Amino acid sequence: MSTQSCPFARTERSTPNRVPKRVTFERDPVFAIIDEAPIVHVGFAMPNGQPFVIPTIHARKDDRLYFHGSTQSRLLQAIASGQQICCTFTFLDGIVAARSAMHHSMNYRSVVAFGTGQLVEDETERQEAFRRTVEKLIPGRWENCRQPNESEAKVTAIAALDIQEATLKVRNGPVADIESDLSGPHWAGVIPTRLSYDSPQPDSNLANDQTIPDHINNLVGGPSASRH
Amino acid sequence: MSTQSCPFARTERSTPNRVPKRVTFERDPVFAIIDEAPIVHVGFAMPNGQPFVIPTIHARKDDRLYFHGSTQSRLLQAIASGQQICCTFTFLDGIVAARSAMHHSMNYRSVVAFGTGQLVEDETERQEAFRRTVEKLIPGRWENCRQPNESEAKVTAIAALDIQEATLKVRNGPVADIESDLSGPHWAGVIPTRLSYDSPQPDSNLANDQTIPDHINNLVGGPSASRH
Known part of the structure; x- marks a missing residue:
């Protein structure tokens, strides 16, 4: 090992x-x-x-x-x-x-x-x-x-x-929660949170016909983005 | 002051x-x-x-x-x-x-x-x-x-x-970027990121008819979620 x-x-x-x-x-x-x-x-x-x-x-x-x-x-x-x-x-x-x-x-x-x-x-x-x-x-x-x-x-x-x-x-x-609270009146649950990646904002100096490359799209749709 | x-x-x-x-x-x-x-x-x-x-x-x-x-x-x-x-x-x-x-x-x-x-x-x-x-x-x-x-x-x-x-x-x-790179072949831009809050997962012990309260929905739709 x-x-x-x-x-x-x-x-x-x-x-x-x-x-x-x-x-x-x-x-x-x-x-x-x-x-x-x-x-x-x-x-x-x-x-x-x-x-x-x-x-x-x-x-x-x-x-x-x-x-x-x-x-x-x-x-x-x-x-x-x-x-x-x-x-x-x-x-x-x-x-x-x-x-x-x-x-x-x-x-x-x-x-x-x-x-x-x-x-x-x-x-x-x-x-x-x-x-x-x-x-x-x-x-x-x-x-x-x-x-x-x-x-x-x-x-x-x-x-x-x-x-x-x-x-x-x-x-x-x-x-x-403890047992004695389960029958209480309060809502309970988990609100999942994550770091999300939003749509790329191309630089204003880029040529108009330049598409977003795969490695950038992969980042946006990557593991952190799709965790939940 | x-x-x-x-x-x-x-x-x-x-x-x-x-x-x-x-x-x-x-x-x-x-x-x-x-x-x-x-x-x-x-x-x-x-x-x-x-x-x-x-x-x-x-x-x-x-x-x-x-x-x-x-x-x-x-x-x-x-x-x-x-x-x-x-x-x-x-x-x-x-x-x-x-x-x-x-x-x-x-x-x-x-x-x-x-x-x-x-x-x-x-x-x-x-x-x-x-x-x-x-x-x-x-x-x-x-x-x-x-x-x-x-x-x-x-x-x-x-x-x-x-x-x-x-x-x-x-x-x-x-x-x-520096001026001399602007005409280069590479894509450039910003990928915005944020902490996002996803749909609440109600606790399995809740009564079936208990709806998600406003203060929980407000968290999910709150300022951090809607930043971008």
Whole structure:
């Protein structure tokens, strides 16, 4: 069995204190969430303890996440510094309207991943990270756009973060009211939610006869759009 | 002019290093994002510097955010400790497909708020936080569900966090390709994205003749659903 197919280690920081039945450490379902999530919330702390949480775009290869940006950004600097980083990927899947105020909840899937990073200097890996980032945003896009020239590549920093532990927590399913509330007068149910992609808005500078390409239509009709 | 109508202070931690034109510190647009966002990503650091980013549900009154949960949860403990907290609220509004790989982007609105908190002990304020949390999840729900009894209230901790600074950053609008790419062969445009609410799924234990109430239908057809 390769390391890649083993679950992530269950450590003190990666084990939530609450509702253990909702938790898994298996790599495949963790990676599925990371790959489906269009954005990640990256957490880091300054030396004085001040936390920051910054939303950004990510890409993944095996246990490694890639981030891109300016070397001036706090986020890139924090990852490049090698300090501990927390990356959280969240889907809101539904609003759970229970009969009791107490049992209102949300259906969700969220991955909390811990790791440390560094700047990527190797040009081949940098190119691969650029490609994966564009492909993460829109699968099939890399071969359908003008790829970075030397000066564009030069101004873009790439940082890599190696996931040390990761935890997937899921709440799904119906309302969980207590027995004595079931006969009460209140409506109860789940309102499913999802990130939906609407019709593409072509750029005003496009030639009039340019149709929307397949890779864009696939994004709109893709897995996130048809989840429910 | 009351404090409430003043912008948040522009400090070192609340001023992004990049793209200042996308930033505002005004309270009203900051609060609009906080109130529309169904979830928040809360960041805090352990004494050893280990950062955590946890998604959760929030409610707001003026500059104060409310969080609820178990006193065992790391999140509640961190807020209750009075340490610095970062709360980030993010909407993904679109995928920006530029002709050049370099100018791919996302349309988004995100608020990064800093502050410190404490446990709420006052029973009146706790009740108000319960009410606001349920109303945040589903407007109109509080009067249409079974409100917490004494033992339910007792097991739920409420923490309050007072926002000291907050920053709203927005990217919207069309593709921003460079002139020399405009005549290229590649399609370009924006694919709008939004959080959508689908048809409510009534609980299987409901009486057959119980119709979906207005406050649930309003959520499905509400502002987030009809944004685009």
